[in-house]
Amino acid sequence: MDNKIARNLSLKQFRAFVSVANCGSFSGAAQELAISQPALSLSIQQFEEIVGVPLLSRTTRSVSLTPLGQEFLPRAEKILADVESAILSTRTSAEKQKNRVTVAVLPSIAIRILPQAIRSYSALAPNVKIHMQDDNGRGVEAQVLNGDADFGISNSWSDNTELNYQPFLRDQMGLICRGDHKLARRKSPLTWSDLTDLSFVGMAPDTGTSRLTKGVEGLPTCVLSPDFTVLTIAALVGIIEGGEAVSALPALAAPDYLNPSLVYRSLSEPELYRELQLIIPKNRPLSSAADKFTEFLLGQYHEISSMFPNHTVKSATSLS
Missing domain, CATH: 3.40.190.10 (Periplasmic binding protein-like II)
Known part of the structure; x- marks a missing residue:
């Protein structure tokens, strides 16, 4: 459609045309649309001028569709129906998104x-x-x-x-190990130095957990340069279950709630959160x-x- 035509058309004009066509008279359409007959006649006149062809045939007693008007009517009705459907659909989506x-x-x-x-x-x-x-x-x-x-x-x-x-x-970093590991059984609080020389499972560098320990002074070498590096908690659990390796994770990420054979114990000196x-x-x-x-x-x-x-x-x- 020509941009100039699209700018000049309005839904009110489409409704006016459809109403006159279905009512068969200007008086009936004016009553249906709750506007005056002169206003309706002007709207139809402007609509036909924009479309560029006569759509209605007028006599002193009746109004009927021209052949081109008969062809145009179902398209006009579809345009109005599509607009109404789009509005209702958008309102429904907005209501769903609101909640x-x-x-x-x-x-x-x-x-x-x-x-x-x-x-x-x-x-x-x-x-x-x-x-x-x-x-x-x-x-x-x-x-x-x-x-x-x-x-x-x-x-x-x-x-x-x-x-x-x-x-x-904020959740504290802590040791993850098997329940039968010597550190799991120790009654005294654990520090990072207790992990010295242990086989350690670290998270991959591109993870939030790895970034927590990066550059922290006083951590054992095994933590900063782990024997194993994994991307997922599932892989970490598998390695720890299969041997003597240990790891360190934030409390909320600790897998002990999923696997009763593993334990979490907080680590201090330093406390990392x-x-x-x-x-x-x-x-x-x-x-x-x-x-x-x-x-x-x-x-x-x-x-x-x-x-x-x-x-x-x-x-x-x-x-x-």
């Missing part, structure tokens, strides 16, 4: 934190549906930036200037539902920390 919150999270958050939080929140807001998508730290940020998620929960990956990072939780944050887009306001869910999560740290012994998971604002 839907998508959260991008680290796998450890997806397993240890979100399920219980979602159940608790659903009891308070049963009409809101929380959709969870797990990813690594880089992926969580990408989902928030791309609009695939309303917000994310992760440790800061890139300090992107288009994102706000709101402190949420993973800082978890709510990652929120700066230039895209949260929906009301997403905003309320973030407020709910921030108020849940007492319940979350109580699930983990010895204060290995704390509020991000807690330094004790």
